[in-house]
Amino acid sequence: MNPDPRLLSIQDFTYPLPAERIAPEPLPDRAASKLLVSRHGQLTDKNFRDLPGELPAGALLVFNDTRVVRARLLARRPTGGQVELFCLEPVAPHRSLELALQQTGHCTWRCLVGNGRRWKEGPVMLDFTAADGQPATLHAERQAQEAGTALIDFRWEPAELPFAEVLRAAGHLPLPPYIDRPDTATDAVRYQTVYAAAEGAVAAPTAGLHFTPEILAELQEKGFATGHVTLHVGAGTFQPVKADHMADHPMHTEPILVTAGLLRQLLAHRPRPVIAVGTTSLRTLETLYWLGVGLLHAAADATDPTPATATELQVAQWRPYEMADAAARISPEMALTALLQHLEATGTDTLQASTRLLIAPGYQFRLVDGLITNFHQPESTLLLLVAALLGPGWRTIYEHALSHGYRFLSYGDSSLLLP
Incomplete structure (x- = not known):
């Protein structure tokens, strides 16, 4: 019987991580990182350039x-002191990230505030130079305080600039809190994947940082299929688990976008293996299954007056564990087909949804057969995900990485996990 992940103690998912093993800088060459391959429990030390030869056929x-996005804004108080504003999510006039980034003139975001104790009232300001070279000014005023965050009203001149351009010109990359240094011109390139396209994350999907155009071309030459999803990584990915048991740890909400083309690609590819590049890709793929289950469940529930096409597309933190019995009758093919039918019924070719899915030991994987990922922090939800995929063998992998000189966390080395 699978364990109930709500009863798990995060203290059972820790390991000693010396500070000197955390990579503070990227390697000069993306593909020069080490690659630890775990295939059915057997470990092999490789270089990331070896990846195409280590993947399962097909x-x-x-x-x-x-x-x-450059979500850290360093503003100044009228008295000259600095206030840091870390933009987390849009609140008004749009909650949609895409629309919020195109907003002109003014907007309100939920932010983390650094050095805010001395910011009593009134606006803080930030002067910057827009992309066309003209001088510009951003004003920020705190509207409300909510559970460790603040609602910040932003206004700027020239007002015709979209907020995305304000962030690009005035902001800084939000490096992880364990990289204790200012961001640099190198980070502007290396804290993005070479295939990054859709603006919106406040943390990089770091497993992808190792890929180069040459490796992507080699994958294509060797006949491997590739596909893309979008999950805008939130700051909650760095949120430590402070609760004694996972039942008391709230997962953050992250928006996802998946095209009908990717859904059809997944359907056509089954039952050949699917490898997620990063934990965010994995959570997105597994979320797709549970979104499909939700649509099918709503359609079959005669007591639910809401048509399946109007069901709010989101996956709650514990939904897979609560619906495990009902989902046992729903195959991945059925779930993916339900999503495609939903898109057809709503006249769109892109699925927009959100997820709070927590993957922990006790989770049964539906769409993913393997994972490419970095080495994660002790007592983190990302480590729980790895433990769900590998079982107790995760400890052996991390002990091997520590004893063989692997670099850890965002700018660290990589692993290919094939359970």
Whole structure:
């Protein structure tokens, strides 16, 4: 019987991580990182350039094409002190990330505020130079405080600039909190994947940072299929688990976008292996299954007056564990087909949804057969995901990485996990 992940203690998912093993900088060459291959429990030390020769035959690799936005704004108080605003999510006039980034003149975002104790009232300001070389100014005023975050009203001149351009020109890359240094011109390139396309993340999907155009071309030459999803990584990916048991840890919500083309590609590819490039791609793929289950469940529930096409597309934190018995009768093919039918019924070719899915030991994987990922922090939800995929063998892998000189976390080395 699978364990109930709500009863798990995060203290059972820790390991000693010396500070010197955390990579503070990217390697000069993306593909020069090490690659630890775990195939059915057997470990092999490789270089990331060896990846195409280590993948299962006929595999489909799914990448997260989100692009990190320059979400850290360093503003000044009228008295000269600095206030840091870390933009987390839009609130008004749009909650849609795409629309919020195109908003002109003014907007409101939920932010983390650094050095805010001395910011009592009134606006803070930031002067910057727009892309066309003209001087510009951003004003920020705190509207409300909510559970460790603040609602910040932004206004700027020239007002015709979209907020995306304000962030690009005035902001800084939000490096992870364990990289304790200012961002640099190198980070502007290396904290993005080479295939990044859709702006909206405040943290990089770091498993993809190792890929180069040459490796992607080699994958194509060797006949591997590739596909893309979009999950805009939120700051919650760095949120430590403070609760004693996972039942008391709230997962953050992250928006996902998946095209009908990718859904059809997944359907046509089955039952050949699907390899997720990164935990965000994995969570997106597994979310697709549960979105399909939700549509089918709503359509079959005679007591539910809401038509399946109007069902809000989101996956809650514990939904897979609560619906495991009902989902046992729903195949991945059925779930993917339900999503395609939903898109046809709503006249769109892109699925827009959100997920709070927590993958922990006790989870049964539906769409993913393997994972390319970096080495994650102790007592993190990302480590729980790895433990769900590998079982207790995750410890052996991390002990091997520590004893063989692997670099850890966002700018660290990589692994290919094939359970």
